[in-house]
Amino acid sequence: MDFGDSPDERAFRLRLRAWLVENNPHLPASSTSDAYWDGVAAWHHALYEAGFFGLSWPKEVGGQGLASIYDVIVDEELAADGAPPRPSVGYLVQGMLRHGSEELQRRFLPGLVDGTERWCQGFSEPDAGSDLASLRTRAVKDRDEYVISGHKVWTSYSDAADWCLVLTRTDTEVAKHKGLSAFIVPMDQPGIEQRPLPMINGTTREFGEVLFDGARVPAANMVGEPGEGWALAMTIVSHEREPGELGFMARYKKLAKELVALANKEPDRYGPEQRRDLAWAVVEAEMLRLHVCRRLSERYDGLTHGSEGSVDKLLMTYAEQAVGHASLAIGGSTRADADDTWLKVYLYSRAQSVMGGTSQIQRNLIATRLLELPTS
């Protein structure tokens, strides 16, 4: 067991550190300001071009075929330099690698990985949140195309997306999990209307709803076979639960560091409760870093995590929300002299226990699949 760098890892770390000196765009905290979203596409592309993104994915689709553990180094260095986190598109890549045809992989993965094409994911609907399989968006075949009608909601990045991975119902005659198929749908067409959905912290750039009214997609853009949509969705959400895939650890480490620096400006202002919250943010962010080290090391054994992802998702949630609480404690959201940056960070943290499957759903999965408790 070794948490230290190998010589190759050390060289990679130093290369990234040197690159960041010139190339850190110093964007504000994600999801607290439109300036972040204005800069994120350029950041993604720059990180990729410099050889620091898509490390563990196959070379054929624009990756570097390195061990997953290199992503820990990226997260650590981005956090230490106060740079934005790496783009969280890994779950889409994993879904495509597992379920997409070679043709679709070659057409779509390079642009997704290098950041030249932006993506969103159309899964949830107004009446299909935790019960995703009850979704009602229909895709009906029309010669060599499908025609899509329905309503997707809580869609991250829909405003900027070129492509939407849409989960639809293609067969109404079979059980609800079996009639689903997924398509890669171009967003720029008359049959699609995208509306921003302001979040509780006021940000309008992250969340949207997408209305499909006769949108058209080539049949060749179906990912996997007809009826494979549920399996694809499960692959994606299981990776969406893994902090190693998402790179959020870097964001928490960066925020905790910024909060310590903020507290240091006027340390006497903070009493025991605020100090405790600050310390927990530091501890939880570090715990998540070490948990990611452990999980990505296990990938050397070829382990891909199924239900363990639910444990990781809850640990990631605790970390983000501990940072959120420290943001309140140190940022002073109700103080007359405080700006609302830290209030926004706090409010945004409440989404982490909902997105990618609520904490309640994760606990159900842990209880039945990992602890093997009886189901009825």
Add this chain to the structure above:
Amino acid sequence: MDVRLSSDQQAVRDSATQVVDRLGPRTVGQLDDRERSDRLDAAVASSGWRELRDADDGDAPLASGVEVALIAEELARGLADAPFTGPTLAAELRRRTGAPAATATETVGLTPTLSELTVAVDGALGSELVAVDADRSPSALVLVPAGEGHALAEVAVRPLDLRADLTRPAAGAAAGTVVRKLDGQVRALTADDLDAWTALGLALTSADLVGAMRGAIDLAVEYAGGRQQFGRPIGSFQAVQHLLADALVLMEGSRSIARHAAWAVDALPPSGAVEAAAMAKAYCARAARTVGEISIQVHGGIGNTWECLAHVYLRRALLSIDLFGGVDASLTRVLEGAGFGGDHGLR
């Protein structure tokens, strides 16, 4: 970076698992079975685990913090009532001074808050001393001033009626008890030595807490699968499932952070090792109390009776939490390590 256990480390852990599963107490009643605990103690003694922090041919320990933490975790999971943490920490002190290894089981002497080693001046204890994990230990090591640093002395201890942890009895010595400087010390203990020693203590108790959590969860999960109410196993109710899921998540987070602390003992400089260990200890201490309480809650009325092992796990955790500082003391160290400049830690 590869934080998987090596095959040697897995082998050490597996042998600890086997010993404690064979000879550890399986019921509360078996805690009083001295014949069983004698056999467990003999197995631990013959394994050589208590000597892993003795010096090798040079000054380095025979095994790293990772191996001793793995053993501590397994012993706690099985509620082992044989000393390990105390003798290991005593061996660490001896090695750092160059003194010869102990010839009989011994432990370390702490201040009554259990937060640090006792310092004796003028050849006697200035105040009461508590020796933890002191079963079968006739003596404990304490510090005495020596130049800029400290040297080691030993003091005879007697059983003490501290009943939080039913598996690791305490001993003590009164103020005024005479201490005897250890023979054969070739180096004084520096502040760095004591930091590194503290890091080992925090890492070992964190590992002990992870083990206690695992044991408490296993016990409650098994119970929830069998206990019937309303005509179904209680483990089928979401309210019970979510308690146990939370417990598992807290344990897994603890395991990840505690493993790093165990590695840091020998791989990082003393200040870094203490910082890593304090993070682990804060996290594991908070988690272990919650997990111990969940295990009792899931057991319902039975969990509130002496006969149920759930409280034995919680009690063991209570001692490991307080050893070398619990949540608040650890968070204070975390803030120092993070560079927070406010005075007085959390105050």
